[in-house]
Amino acid sequence: MENTTKKASVKRRKKKNTAAAVAIQSIKVLFTFLLSLFLIIVITGCIFVTVLTIYVLNFADTNDTIALDKAVSATSSVSKFLCDNPDYDPEDPESDAYILYYAVTNHARRAQWVDLSDVPTYTQDAFIAAEDERFMEHDGVDFKRTFGAIVYTLLGRTQGGSTITMQTIKNITGEDDRTGAKGIERKIKEIFRAINVEKTYTKDDILQSYLNIIGLGDGWQDIVGVQAAANYYFGKDITQLDIAESASIAAITNNPVYYNPINNLEHNQERAHWILGKMLEIGAITDGEYEYAMNEELVITGDPDFRSREDTDENIADSEGMTSWFMDEAIDEAVTRIAVDRGITEEEARTDLYNGGYIVHTSCDLDMQKKIEKEMTDKTNFQSWNLPEDELQSTFICIDLQGNVKAIVGKRDEKTEWDEFDIATDGTRPPGSCIKPIASYGPALEQDLITYSSIIKDEPIEILDENGEKMKWPVNYSETGSSSMWSYNNYFVWQMLARSINTAPAQLINKMTPAYSYNFLKEKLDITTLVDTDINYSAVTVGGMTYGTHLKELVGAYMIFGNGGKKYEVTFVDRITTVNGDTIYEKSDGYKQAISESTAYVMNKMMQRVVNESYGTGRYARLSNTVIAAKTGTSSEWKDLSFVAVSPDYVSGVWVGYDEQKQIPTTQYQNIGAIWKNIFGDIAETEKHHDFTAPATVVEARYCTKTGLIAGDRCTSTEVGYYKQTNIPETCTGNHY
Numbered sequence: 001m002e003n004t005t006k007k008a009s010v011k012r013r014k015k016k017n018t019a020a021a022v023a024i025q026s027i028k029v030l031f032t033f034l035l036s037l038f039l040i041i042v043i044t045g046c047i048f049v050t051v052l053t054i055y056v057l058n059f060a061d062t063n064d065t066i067a068l069d070k071a072v073s074a075t076s077s078v079s080k081f082l083c084d085n086p087d088y089d090p091e092d093p094e095s096d097a098y099i100l101y102y103a104v105t106n107h108a109r110r111a112q113w114v115d116l117s118d119v120p121t122y123t124q125d126a127f128i129a130a131e132d133e134r135f136m137e138h139d140g141v142d143f144k145r146t147f148g149a150i151v152y153t154l155l156g157r158t159q160g161g162s163t164i165t166m167q168t169i170k171n172i173t174g175e176d177d178r179t180g181a182k183g184i185e186r187k188i189k190e191i192f193r194a195i196n197v198e199k200t201y202t203k204d205d206i207l208q209s210y211l212n213i214i215g216l217g218d219g220w221q222d223i224v225g226v227q228a229a230a231n232y233y234f235g236k237d238i239t240q241l242d243i244a245e246s247a248s249i250a251a252i253t254n255n256p257v258y259y260n261p262i263n264n265l266e267h268n269q270e271r272a273h274w275i276l277g278k279m280l281e282i283g284a285i286t287d288g289e290y291e292y293a294m295n296e297e298l299v300i301t302g303d304p305d306f307r308s309r310e311d312t313d314e315n316i317a318d319s320e321g322m323t324s325w326f327m328d329e330a331i332d333e334a335v336t337r338i339a340v341d342r343g344i345t346e347e348e349a350r351t352d353l354y355n356g357g358y359i360v361h362t363s364c365d366l367d368m369q370k371k372i373e374k375e376m377t378d379k380t381n382f383q384s385w386n387l388p389e390d391e392l393q394s395t396f397i398c399i400d401l402q403g404n405v406k407a408i409v410g411k412r413d414e415k416t417e418w419d420e421f422d423i424a425t426d427g428t429r430p431p432g433s434c435i436k437p438i439a440s441y442g443p444a445l446e447q448d449l450i451t452y453s454s455i456i457k458d459e460p461i462e463i464l465d466e467n468g469e470k471m472k473w474p475v476n477y478s479e480t481g482s483s484s485m486w487s488y489n490n491y492f493v494w495q496m497l498a499r500s501i502n503t504a505p506a507q508l509i510n511k512m513t514p515a516y517s518y519n520f521l522k523e524k525l526d527i528t529t530l531v532d533t534d535i536n537y538s539a540v541t542v543g544g545m546t547y548g549t550h551l552k553e554l555v556g557a558y559m560i561f562g563n564g565g566k567k568y569e570v571t572f573v574d575r576i577t578t579v580n581g582d583t584i585y586e587k588s589d590g591y592k593q594a595i596s597e598s599t600a601y602v603m604n605k606m607m608q609r610v611v612n613e614s615y616g617t618g619r620y621a622r623l624s625n626t627v628i629a630a631k632t633g634t635s636s637e638w639k640d641l642s643f644v645a646v647s648p649d650y651v652s653g654v655w656v657g658y659d660e661q662k663q664i665p666t667t668q669y670q671n672i673g674a675i676w677k678n679i680f681g682d683i684a685e686t687e688k689h690h691d692f693t694a695p696a697t698v699v700e701a702r703y704c705t706k707t708g709l710i711a712g713d714r715c716t717s718t719e720v721g722y723y724k725q726t727n728i729p730e731t732c733t734g735n736h737y
């Protein structure tokens, strides 16, 4: 029994011992577990901190800051088209350019800049209450929320946690890697940038940027900034927004589609009411204001045709309406340049441009553009023909001698549409004799086939007609509207040009071949409208081309006679930058040397006589002080008249005719020069004598009017001529007493 008891006792004790051991064991295990867990946490924490430190040291530039100066983001600012401002004030950074046009369309992104002083205080407070209630106190980072955000980011989830400062930076940089290591890296960058931005800018600066670039769209309309949102959702200017409306707009930010008042008013109001509560809590509104706002029934307009205050500014009167003739072209060119730079289609580039973020510097001379627009609509400028009830159509373009278009008017009619048909750029018209300087005289002089005073007989060449029969060609046109046979008289080259006699260029083309001239026009002078069927005498001698030329290209080709033979690309856009200041396109200052400097100058001198001779076809264009070199052009059957003039500053041209081609009923075709002068004379004319500069490669010498050779001792009748230094005629040895 005792044994049994003992045994049992032992057993019990054993049992007791075992129980205690188990307990101790459990505690040990638990302790070990807790210790391990603690160590794991510490080690993980250390690794985390180390990794964080490495990230900070490696990836975050602690001096990294962001400029809020222009306070616009690459994805939120309206694209602008600028032009030079003649009243440029170096002290005023805003004065460097006129704003020609804001690229905003009804169905594109809307973003309207507004100064913070125009944003009601309670609207500002609504955003602060909703997004960052400690905004006014913190130094750019709200560490409590930021740590939470980092943990969430590591877990592959996203969470707000960004201060208004950080959100502003995110919107400006467009950097938005959300999860994992990249997310952490961005957050850390953002922290340093936020701290730096707060050192550089005031809270007002930051809030102003934030309110202007925050995305507030509804998933259909892309609305950027509070002004555009006030316009779009409530049909109001930001200054007229009330407290409830402010809370409604502030509510959108968290999730623009879910909280949108147009499609999800219930969700929007739920959050707006929470924001109103916050506003009351932080003392932004009174109890009375809170009560009133909570009970207000919002009127959502969702106005798709809203206009803002800024649209009434005359500078951007065209923003949502039609553009000027110049802007039509500048927009098209900007689209092409953006497409090339971005490697996207033109359609995508157009959307991109209208989505915002581009600053396009154009070559427009706004004063000139306005003046030409006015002159083109003035009937009296076209009345030299005394054509009753008869409206001539016309187009005009002015380009500087480096190919920058300064002004363009596509038609005489009032412009009523976007991207309207522009005769100068979209239309093709036969250039007539305006083709001669660039297709025959210029290349022939370049090849030394002629000099200024070479003598050419007014006689036809023989070509094959359509049936393969030999025919004498071409007839001459008289400027009174009849065709005349050949005089077989001798003329100097410059006289042939000034009288616009057709036989001389025909003879020159005969020597060079039509194909040579065709290639010269196409390759050296960028005439793009030429087609294979234009490799013929008519096309390159008298401009009887299959399609004709765009006036823009014809005038552009003439720049070579004013700038020493250089053919620059004709452009409307100088430079395109992003709002962040990156240049994505800049016009090259490269050119093709189409003809030599000396050829260009001698041609210029010959073309001056078109204007200066009493019988010159361009005589009515003559100016008092400014020297011009020009050529008239009449197409067959007098359906088109063109005039292209080079001055020391510009190359400009005008075309007149009818939309549906028919003969211009007049006997005074030379009046095309007068029309050019009516439109452009005031601009081209200068107060003092204004002439081209002679290059050293050209020699001025008297020639014998009997032989066209350099005058000798016995030549009694002489005149001044201009010669390429490399091709001076022999001296006349005749006895011309």
Ligand SMILES: [Zn+2]
Residues within 6 Å of the ligand: 704, 705, 706, 707, 711, 712, 714, 715, 716, 732, 733, 734, 735, 736
């Ligand atoms: Zn002589």
